[in-house]
Amino acid sequence: MVGKKITVFKLLIGLLLTLLTLTMFVPIVNIFARALSHPDRVNQLKGYDLLPKGFSLINFQVVLGNPIVGKALMNSLFITIVGTCLCIFFTTIAAYVLTRKNLVGKTPIMIFLIIIMIFEPGIVQEYMVMKDLHLLDSLWSMVLYRMINVYYLIIMMRFLEEIPESLLEAARIDGAGHMTLFIRIVMPLARIPLLTIGMFYAIAKWNEFFKSSIFLSSRENTVLQVLLRQFVVERDTSTLVGAANLLKNNNIAQLDFSSLKAATIVIAMIPILMLYPIILKYYTSGVMDGGVKE
Incomplete structure (x- = not known):
């Protein structure tokens, strides 16, 4: 019984840390995606898109x-x-x-x-x-x-x-x-x-x-x-x-x-x-x- 409580507790902590990591990881990846997007297609990025639209190093x-x-x-x-x-x-x-x-x-x-x-x-x-x-x-x-x-x-x-x-x-x-x-x-x-x-x-x-x-x-x-x-x-x-x-x-x-x-x-x-x-x-x-x- 004690083991199950510890397992559930660790699972909750893991989920909490995962969500906390995503709050920092997603904006960083979004910045990379915006920087690498082609200037003619960058307006196609919406919200927190993680993939660049096109690819260009012009920026x-x-x-x-x-x-x-x-x-x-x-x-x-x-x-x-x-x-x-x-x-x-x-x-x-x-x-x-x-x-x-x-x-x-x-x-x-x-x-x-x-x-x-x-x-x-x-x-x-x-x-x-x-x-x-x-x-x-x-x-x-x-x-x-x-x-x-x-x-x-x-x-x-x-x-x-x-x-x-x-x-x-x-x-x-x-x-x-x-x-x-x-x-x-x-x-x-x-x-x-x-x-x-x-x-x-x-x-x-x-x-x-x-x-x-x-x-x-x-x-x-x-x-x-x-x-x-x-x-x-x-x-x-x-x-x-x-x-x-x-x-x-x-x-x-x-x-x-x-x-x-x-x-x-x-x-x-x-x-x-x-x-x-x-x-x-x-x-x-x-x-x-x-x-x-x-």
């Missing part, structure tokens, strides 16, 4: 044909890749230091970090700091912005505290110092939390547009999310440079603005969508297996 050619978009895409990739790597390194090394038992002043430091996490500085203070550091209109302002997230730091600390002290002590007996312990033992064992907070950092860096629009003022240093907002929300059609020639060469009467918006959104989604399968495959094995036996 992507128009958006990516503008050199500003290509430059913004490369800027976003630079900020995301370099920023994520630096965030992971400094968050992990800070967590390693704060989990040492003989650290002097650990409690005041943690109280200070928690206060910072609760009472975040305002945009004026952040802007003045970037100005004093001469980082305004520099990609490094977004790379270095919020290098360490206190919440992710605490997550990493909780994991590092679970590493057996006997494992670290064995390395110390062999003459390993702190950097050797950190690079050769802590970092490999922390693979799962590193990937987890790395994914969080990457998504935050990639999707950040508000601070980018403030710290980065020139078109040369703009990022993809800023252009995405200008085009999709503010209907800035500067990305349509060269569209007339493409339409003429492909015998297309006119472009559909909603399809261009969908193509722009797809371009902004693809890097993050590619990130998830790469990371999720590393969650299949236990990180501490074989590390030490007590």
